Amino acid sequence: MPSPPAADSPVSDPNHRIYLDHAATSWPKAQGVAEAMVDFMTNVGASASRGNHASAMKANELTRSLRSRLTRFVNAESAECISFHAGCTSALNAVIHGLVGPSHAIGKDSHLLVSAVEHNAVLRPILMAANSANAMLEEVPSDAHGSLPVDELIGRINDATRLVALSHVSNVTGAVQPIADIGEAISRINQSRDASNQILFLCDAAQSLGYLPIDVQALGVHALAAPAHKGCGGPPGIGMLSLSPQWHDQIQPWMQGGTGHDGRSDEMPPSMPQKLEPGTMNLPAIAGWLAAMDSMATRQESALVLAERSQQLHRGLNAIEGIQVFGRPGPLPIASLDFGPDLPPDDAAAILDAEFRIEVRAGHHCAARIHKYLGTESAGTLRISGGHGTNPEEIDAVIAAVAEIAAQITSLT
Incomplete structure (x- = not known):
């Protein structure tokens, strides 16, 4: 499980908003x-x-x-x-x-x-x-x-x-x-x-x-x-x-x-x-x-950074027992996951938002046909998507939150 964020990290602030829904729309917007x-x-x-x-x-x-x-x-x-x-x-x-x-x-x-x-x-x-x-x-x-x-x-x-x-x-x-x-x-x-x-x-x-x-x-x-x-x-x-x-x-x-x-x-x-x-x-x-x-023009290094975030996200999620991860490490930090029948994606997204102030998206993501091949036709998936400006601490925070939720589900079953 990832280490908790340092005391001076932005994600240690309980009021900090961790936005990981860039596949829907980017935030914050580019400078200017x-x-x-x-x-x-x-x-x-x-x-x-x-x-x-x-x-x-x-x-x-x-x-x-x-x-x-x-x-x-x-x-x-x-x-x-x-x-x-x-x-x-x-x-x-x-x-x-x-x-x-x-x-x-x-x-x-x-x-x-x-x-x-x-x-x-x-x-x-x-x-x-x-x-x-x-x-x-x-x-x-x-x-x-x-x-x-x-x-x-x-x-x-x-x-x-x-x-x-x-x-x-x-x-x-x-x-x-x-x-x-x-x-x-x-x-x-x-x-x-x-x-x-x-x-x-x-x-x-x-x-x-x-x-x-x-x-x-x-x-x-x-x-x-x-x-x-x-x-x-x-x-x-x-x-x-x-x-x-x-x-x-x-x-x-x-x-x-x-x-x-x-x-x-x-x-x-x-x-x-x-x-x-x-x-x-x-x-x-x-x-x-x-x-x-x-x-x-100021984002020339972003391709390498985004790929590193993708590796970090998938490596962390795939180490968590009790969830299924869809997608592979690639150039963009996007992954979908499923907690299984005991926690629908909508509920998981609500928990992440209410308990951890982490904003992700749940559902079929306006692309319903792919879910037939993922085996998630009924409820869809929980999607985590980073973008320009997503930092390592935010990726660690969502991995830790998902791990905590998965562990709680395991303890109740």
Whole structure:
């Protein structure tokens, strides 16, 4: 069992809040985020693409700067590939409903592949789009830790396959999926197909952007969706979609509205990214995300630190008798666990919060299908997820708390 925290450690303070729910959203936010949002609302306040006055130009520049920064961050082909949305879920809906449908690029009788680890933000829109297009949706199973077999996924691609959708990192177990291997296989297959029969490779990077390096061109990813509020440490309410140029003409706007471009037209602009950006942009969130991206330059050592926290978390949890741990040590400090039938995950989370001031999440984590392979379909799991700034003392504290709870269960049975 880990040693108790030192007397001068922050976690020895009974009022200290230990936040280990970063897979849901990061906290605290990156340095400068709140200040940038307040500054925009206090001193700028204008809409982008809605005027030529000085404040509107400042709003335009914020939008342009963030778009440019994200283009370089994921190595998209150009800034036109990056569109802004109300979050990662909105970005996923934009690409799925914009490309899959009875009159869309990925149309009737297509074959669509998803994995068992997918979040509902991927699964639900794909299910609806597949039904509308009379497309076949096939699920690739995972192992008991949330990892996908590469050969099996690739082997399920057939002549009718037009979409492969995959989460980069499981939000339940932290398993990092073999995106590069799958992207390479899809690229080889696409080279043998004509332009009207290409496979779209869609990646949900909700758990990876800001934590792991992402190069959409090197990975062979055509569409990548991600939010600001997780690994980037930005605000909620804004996300991005990176879409390869080959799909720009084919995607149809899933929402329509004003864009500030050619307001006389009854249709959305034909060019990217404006065709996917109706309505007034969330400029305070854009300002906050830009500030978060500025702070990323100070996190060069974070990849090594996060991997060390993952090793520490899994090593400590796996040494505790009476619990089952899902996931393996990896680049991110995420693990799910189960105390068994005598303590449901919801109750365990409540105990950690009330007795130890440790905040984690219990349940199915909006990814219900993976629990069939974990054996946790009924109640889900207790998920512990660290992030930037999670320190060793906090990991030790949650390990010690879990060990104490497990020991109490054992003593009562």
